[in-house]
Amino acid sequence: MLKNITLGQYFPGDTVIxxxxxxxxxxxxxxxxxxxxxxxxxxxxxxxxVLFAVIIALAKLGPVTILRSIRPLLFIxxxxxILNILFYSGQTVYWQWGFLTISKEGIEKAVFIAIRLVLxxxxxxxxxxxxxxxxxxxxLESLLSPLKKIKFPVHEMSMMMSIAMRFIPxxxxxxxRIMKAQTARGAEFDSGNLLKKAKNMIPLLVPLFVGAFxxxxxxxxxxxxxxxxxxxxxxxxxxxxxxxxxxxxxxLMIAASVLFMVFL
Amino acid sequence: xxxVIDAQKIKYAYPTLEDAEPELALRGVTLQVEKGEFVxxxxxxxxxxxxxxxxxxVLLRAQEGTLTVVGxxxxxxxxxxxxxxxxxxxxxNPDNQLVSTVVEEDVAFGPENLGVPQEQLRxxxxxxxxxxxxxxxxxxxxxxxxxxxxxxxAIAGVLxxxxxxxxxxxxxxxxxxxxxxxxxxxxxxxxxxxxxxxVLITHYMEEAAEADRVFVMSDGVVTDEGTPREVFSHKEKxxxxxxxxPLATQVYYDLKEKxxxxxxxxxxxxxLVDELCR
Amino acid sequence: MPLSVNDLNYFYMTxxxxxxxxxKDVCLTIEDGEFVGIIGHTGCGKSTLIxxxxxxxxxxxxxxxxxxxxxxxxxxxxxxxxRTVGVVFQYPEYQLFEETVGKDVAFGPVKAGMTxxxxxxxxxxxxxxxxxxxxKIKxxxxxxxxxxxxxxxAIAGVLxxxxxxxxxxxxxxxxxxxxxxxxxxxxxxxxxxxxxIIMISHNMDGLADHASRIVAMDHGTVYxxxxxxxxxxxxxxxxxxxxxxxxxxxxxxxxxxRGWNIPDDIIKKDELVAAILKRNEDGTC
Numbered sequence: 001m002l003k004n005i006t007l008g009q010y011f012p013g014d015t016v017i018x019x020x021x022x023x024x025x026x027x028x029x030x031x032x033x034x035x036x037x038x039x040x041x042x043x044x045x046x047x048x049x050v051l052f053a054v055i056i057a058l059a060k061l062g063p064v065t066i067l068r069s070i071r072p073l074l075f076i077x078x079x080x081x082i083l084n085i086l087f088y089s090g091q092t093v094y095w096q097w098g099f100l101t102i103s104k105e106g107i108e109k110a111v112f113i114a115i116r117l118v119l120x121x122x123x124x125x126x127x128x129x130x131x132x133x134x135x136x137x138x139x140l141e142s143l144l145s146p147l148k149k150i151k152f153p154v155h156e157m158s159m160m161m162s163i164a165m166r167f168i169p170x171x172x173x174x175x176x177r178i179m180k181a182q183t184a185r186g187a188e189f190d191s192g193n194l195l196k197k198a199k200n201m202i203p204l205l206v207p208l209f210v211g212a213f214x215x216x217x218x219x220x221x222x223x224x225x226x227x228x229x230x231x232x233x234x235x236x237x238x239x240x241x242x243x244x245x246x247x248x249x250x251x252l253m254i255a256a257s258v259l260f261m262v263f264l
Numbered sequence: 265x266x267x268v269i270d271a272q273k274i275k276y277a278y279p280t281l282e283d284a285e286p287e288l289a290l291r292g293v294t295l296q297v298e299k300g301e302f303v304x305x306x307x308x309x310x311x312x313x314x315x316x317x318x319x320x321x322v323l324l325r326a327q328e329g330t331l332t333v334v335g336x337x338x339x340x341x342x343x344x345x346x347x348x349x350x351x352x353x354x355x356x357n358p359d360n361q362l363v364s365t366v367v368e369e370d371v372a373f374g375p376e377n378l379g380v381p382q383e384q385l386r387x388x389x390x391x392x393x394x395x396x397x398x399x400x401x402x403x404x405x406x407x408x409x410x411x412x413x414x415x416x417x418a419i420a421g422v423l424x425x426x427x428x429x430x431x432x433x434x435x436x437x438x439x440x441x442x443x444x445x446x447x448x449x450x451x452x453x454x455x456x457x458x459x460x461x462x463v464l465i466t467h468y469m470e471e472a473a474e475a476d477r478v479f480v481m482s483d484g485v486v487t488d489e490g491t492p493r494e495v496f497s498h499k500e501k502x503x504x505x506x507x508x509x510p511l512a513t514q515v516y517y518d519l520k521e522k523x524x525x526x527x528x529x530x531x532x533x534x535x536l537v538d539e540l541c542r
Numbered sequence: 543m544p545l546s547v548n549d550l551n552y553f554y555m556t557x558x559x560x561x562x563x564x565x566k567d568v569c570l571t572i573e574d575g576e577f578v579g580i581i582g583h584t585g586c587g588k589s590t591l592i593x594x595x596x597x598x599x600x601x602x603x604x605x606x607x608x609x610x611x612x613x614x615x616x617x618x619x620x621x622x623x624x625r626t627v628g629v630v631f632q633y634p635e636y637q638l639f640e641e642t643v644g645k646d647v648a649f650g651p652v653k654a655g656m657t658x659x660x661x662x663x664x665x666x667x668x669x670x671x672x673x674x675x676x677x678k679i680k681x682x683x684x685x686x687x688x689x690x691x692x693x694x695x696a697i698a699g700v701l702x703x704x705x706x707x708x709x710x711x712x713x714x715x716x717x718x719x720x721x722x723x724x725x726x727x728x729x730x731x732x733x734x735x736x737x738x739i740i741m742i743s744h745n746m747d748g749l750a751d752h753a754s755r756i757v758a759m760d761h762g763t764v765y766x767x768x769x770x771x772x773x774x775x776x777x778x779x780x781x782x783x784x785x786x787x788x789x790x791x792x793x794x795x796x797x798x799x800r801g802w803n804i805p806d807d808i809i810k811k812d813e814l815v816a817a818i819l820k821r822n823e824d825g826t827c
Contacts, residue, residue, distance in 0.1 A: 132365075133365065134364070134365055134366055134369065162363070162364060162365065163363060165365050166362065166363060166364060166365045166406070166407075169405075169407040170359050170407060173407075174636075177631060177632075177636075178636065178637055180593065180598045180629075180631070181629070181631045181634065181637040182637060183598055184596055184598060184624065184627075184628070184629035184631075184700075185624065185637075185649055185650035185653065185699060185700065185703070186621065186624045186625075186649075186650050186653030186654050186703070187649075187653060188653075202639060203637075203639050203649065206639035207636050207637050207638065207639050210636075210638075210639075210685065211636050214360075215357075215359070215360045218355065218357060218360035218361065219360050219361065219363070221318075221323055221355070222353075222355055222360065222361035222363075222418075223363060223373075224323060224348075225321045225323055225348060225352070225353040226348075226352070226373055226374040226377060226421060226422070226425065227345055227348050227349055227374060227377040227378055227425065228373070228377045229345070229377065233379040234376055234377055234379060235375075235376050235379050235380055235381060235382050235385065236376055236382065236385075237368070237369065237372040237375075237376060237382065237385035237386060237389065238369070239382060308718040308719070308720055308721075309688075309689065309690055309717070309718045309721065310688060310690075356716075410584060411584075437715070437716045438715065438716060440583065440584050440744055441583075441744050441786070442583055442584070442784065443584075467718040467719060469719075506718065506719070506720045507718075507719055507720075508719045508720075508723075511747070511789040511790065511793070511811060512793070514811060515793070515811060515814060515815055515818070518811070518812075518815045519815060519818060519819065522815070522819055524818070524819060524822050533789060533792060533793045533796060534796070536793060537793060537796045537797055537800060540797065540818065541797070541800045541801075541802075
């Protein structure tokens with residue numbers, strides 16, 4: 001019954017942002033990441049925050065969804081924040097104890113890095129929340145396709161990614177089933193020390209791997225029987241085509257980011 | 265008479281790891297299927313029926329004997345992709361034959377591999393989904409569907425390649441009664457309305473009862489063939505093959521033993537009732 | 543050891559917009575030695591019910607009592623529960639993991655705290671029960687066996703714990719007619735030895751032949767409960783829940799529609815044949 005888990009953190013919708021070409025979104029997300037690192041002033045961060053807020057609003061995501069995507073990394077943010085405060089030795093010292101110092105510069109640095117981390121997460125979440133894993137794979141395959149010239153297996157990689165995504169829910173269900181079956185035979189998965197725990201996983205892992213190999217075998221047969229023979233001579237139903245909106249979005253975002261990076 | 269599948273004494277042994285004497289999974293199968301026919305291949309687990317099915321699609325190649333599919337020799341490497349595009353195959357486990365996280369992309373997978381021009385792909389997908397009664401499910405994720413629905417998506421994926429023959433390798437073995445009914449309904453439609461040649465590998469007698477002709481396989485050879493009525497009435501032969509006739513036929517024989525002889529041997533409940541109420 | 547569930551409720555995906563109630567106030571008592579068939583279409587809650595019965599899920603509310611003791615109470619000995627209640631899941635062959643058949647079958651007994659000799663003895667008995675010669679198969683790798691043999695080994699792994707209550711979730715899926723028949727005979731034999739059987743199945747004919755009681759589930763509730771004759775008699779009610787009866791019962795119903803005065807409690811082939819012969823003799827049926 002774990003069927004309903006969403007893959008990645010895609011938040012289905014039909015907004016301007018959702019409809020943008022995945023390639024544009026990947027490029028813009030990369031651009032944002034660079035901007036977050038290059039911008040040096042509070043004004044710059046403010047400008048980026050406003051820009052992201054506008055995109056969030058356009059994508060109808062709501063602040064809760066965004067906050068939820070930050071949550072798993074909250075610990076790291078707080079951890080680096082505290083480390084920076086305590087270990088950065090600045091000029092204006094407020095408090096000192098052994099090698100631990102709290103200084104004006106330290107606090108500033110800590111705040112800057114915390115803001116940067118949050119903005120980084122938001123920028124990537126904007127991409128993954130509004131783009132389905134399938135679109136992401138297609139976008140990546142298309143962006144990386146020039147690498148085919150140097151014999152880089154772009155198509156094979158994206159095929160592997162999409163098959164992996166297809167089988168994640170299936171394998172989660174299978175894990176659940178095997179765990180229950182072994183639990184009914186008296187297996188325990190959460191007791192004992194680390195070594196014992198690892199040993200306890202064998203009744204789960206062996207069947208899971210045996211099952212996965214069988215699936216892989218059957219899937220390969222099924223794909224062969226449907227005439228799959230790699231990228232050669234293959235057509236695609238969905239071909240990514242840039243629309244006017246995509247070009248506008250890209251130009252606008254490049255302009256904004258460059259502006260922020262140069263002046264703020 | 266035009267045979268779309270013509271197997272002559274084919275033999276096959278799975279490769280073994282050691283130098284052990286390989287055991288023949290097929291020990292000389294001879295079997296012919298006419299264009300537009302609906303045939304069922306019955307047999308117990310391990311009878312070689314699934315091994316035979318994989319030969320039609322050239323997933324396996326006969327080591328002895330000949331097999332032609334739509335007039336093409338399966339032994340000739342050059343015919344491989346042509347044969348596979350003419351003879352589609354649906355497997356037992358619906359989970360292990362869907363490749364995409366989106367239904368429509370999965371259905372498009374086969375025709376994409378064939379290099380069907382892009383502008384025709386959408387049409388093929390729509391048409392195939394309609395044929396299996398799954399229109400409206402284009403954007404859904406396969407793992408959210410029921411077993412019967414998944415299996416119909418797999419059928420649509422084969423159908424979109426426009427094959428003449430569809431081989432079903434125990435397509436209902438992992439489904440609940442509702443899913444089984446859905447898949448059988450689809451198979452019936454594909455044969456009667458869409459004119460596809462159907463080869464159904466199964467061990468469900470009620471499913472075989474719907475076929476035009478039935479082959480019984482046991483121990484790597486065809487031990488019996490004929491209409492369902494003929495085959496089901498050969499009670500001993502069926503039992504030798506580890507099978508049991510459907511209930512209607514069993515009742516017919518039990519009645520006969522007790523001295524009540526009905527007109528003709530029924531293979532479905534409806535036929536039995538018709539015969540009794542005559 | 544009677545098993546009873548009282549006012550059992552269970553939800554999936556709690557706290558999300560996808561929340562569904564899988565079980566609604568389910569009450570059921572199963573006495574020693576019963577052979578209960580549980581029927582219902584996919585999603586009716588039958589799998590959830592048996593998992594709660596086996597203590598593999600925790601109820602949202604309500605209790606599961608084995609021999610009068612609440613299995614979800616703190617301090618209840620889970621190990622004893624595992625020994626008392628055995629579960630065979632769908633496609634059990636996928637739970638094999640040990641290097642040899644002997645070790646795999648012994649996994650449950652050892653976990654349940656049996657001594658080595660005790661476990662050894664139980665392994666042999668269980669392997670014999672499912673039709674193997676223990677000495678011949680124990681040293682083989684389970685992964686070298688055929689699909690049907692693997693399934694038997696997996697079932698032996700549950701039987702070796704010597705459960706008094708055996709729960710089976712559609713155990714005959716994928717088996718051929720002979721395999722199905724053999725399996726039903728095995729379950730029948732266990733039941734004759736006093737093991738309580740709770741079996742989810744779509745195979746109405748098998749249940750008509752062997753079960754002593756049938757529970758039909760629908761939308762998370764107990765929809766029908768009675769002997770096979772009682773439950774299969776009400777064909778219209780079964781159909782409303784998307785279910786059917788045994789083929790013999792279906793045939794009898796069709797004959798009745800054609801004007802035959804054939805009783806509603808015919809569920810087995812032999813009964814059907816007898817009724818037809820009776821009508822043929824005296825024309826009264």
